[in-house]
Amino acid sequence: MKIVAILGTPHGSRGATGQLLGKVIEPLPAAGAQIELFEVHKMHLEPCRGCSACHKTGHCIIHDDFGPIREAMLAAQGVILASPNYIFNVSAQLKTFLDRCSCPIHCQALEGRYGAAVVTSGGTGGEEVAHYLNRVLRALGCWTVGSVVAETWMLQQPPSAASLFAQAGQLGQRLLTAIRNHPVFPEQTEERRVFYQRMQTLVTSCRDEWPYEYAYWQSRGRL
Numbered sequence: 001m002k003i004v005a006i007l008g009t010p011h012g013s014r015g016a017t018g019q020l021l022g023k024v025i026e027p028l029p030a031a032g033a034q035i036e037l038f039e040v041h042k043m044h045l046e047p048c049r050g051c052s053a054c055h056k057t058g059h060c061i062i063h064d065d066f067g068p069i070r071e072a073m074l075a076a077q078g079v080i081l082a083s084p085n086y087i088f089n090v091s092a093q094l095k096t097f098l099d100r101c102s103c104p105i106h107c108q109a110l111e112g113r114y115g116a117a118v119v120t121s122g123g124t125g126g127e128e129v130a131h132y133l134n135r136v137l138r139a140l141g142c143w144t145v146g147s148v149v150a151e152t153w154m155l156q157q158p159p160s161a162a163s164l165f166a167q168a169g170q171l172g173q174r175l176l177t178a179i180r181n182h183p184v185f186p187e188q189t190e191e192r193r194v195f196y197q198r199m200q201t202l203v204t205s206c207r208d209e210w211p212y213e214y215a216y217w218q219s220r221g222r223l
């Protein structure tokens with residue numbers, strides 16, 4: 001079982017988000033999961049140029065570190081996205097990665113996988129960012145098992161830190177259980193149906209410009 005974690009803070013594993021993510025993934029290897037952690041601030045990632053080459057060919061024209069993260073994500077059964085709250089949103093580092101995922105979103109390439117979100121925030125607003133990350137995961141085709149959100153100061157005080165780290169461990173456990181048991185989350189079904197239909201209409205109406213994506217949908221017997 002492979003789980004990919006993508007960490008979007010310039011402070012890496014020692015920062016608040018990295019510490020919280022660490023508690024999500026800590027128990028997973030002992031339960032048989034192979035964790036692949038990508039710290040995007042250490043990687044060379046350029047912003048999407050909006051050229052649509054990926055829609056046409058399945059390949060991005062920018063030769064940087066996006067390819068290895070994408071391949072790992074596509075090969076995984078679980079994906080965790082982690083970010084600090086930067087002005088009501090994810091960090092620019094993580095957003096740069098997410099914008100490069102247009103083709104996997106059009107293809108619903110993570111259909112049947114499971115995802116979770118980890119967010120830290122100086123004050124309030126972390127829930128909004130976690131909601132966004134889970135929405136992106138569902139747009140990729142995942143079912144989402146939830147999120148853990150912490151205000152930075154709460155991670156620095158032993159009682160609140162213990163409670164948040166316990167929540168983080170439970171989130172990791174929920175992800176693991178979902179990957180094993182393949183549950184459906186009824187409250188996500190309608191959102192997924194509407195988005196899937198939207199992608200189907202988009203890919204079908206652009207079949208001449210975007211042959212790769214149309215062929216992807218066809219090859220999976222979805223059209």
Ligand SMILES: Cc1cc2nc3c(=O)[nH]c(=O)nc-3n(C[C@H](O)[C@H](O)[C@H](O)COP(=O)(O)O)c2cc1C
Pocket residue numbers: 009010011012014015016017018084085086087088089120121122123124125151152
């Ligand atoms: C550029 C920047 C923007 C931020 N914007 C917000 C914000 O809008 N709201 C907030 O509560 N905290 C904000 N913060 C604080 C971070 O979300 C918080 O310190 C976070 O825990 C940092 O996580 P890290 O140690 O993993 O980098 C911001 C921090 C930075 C550097």
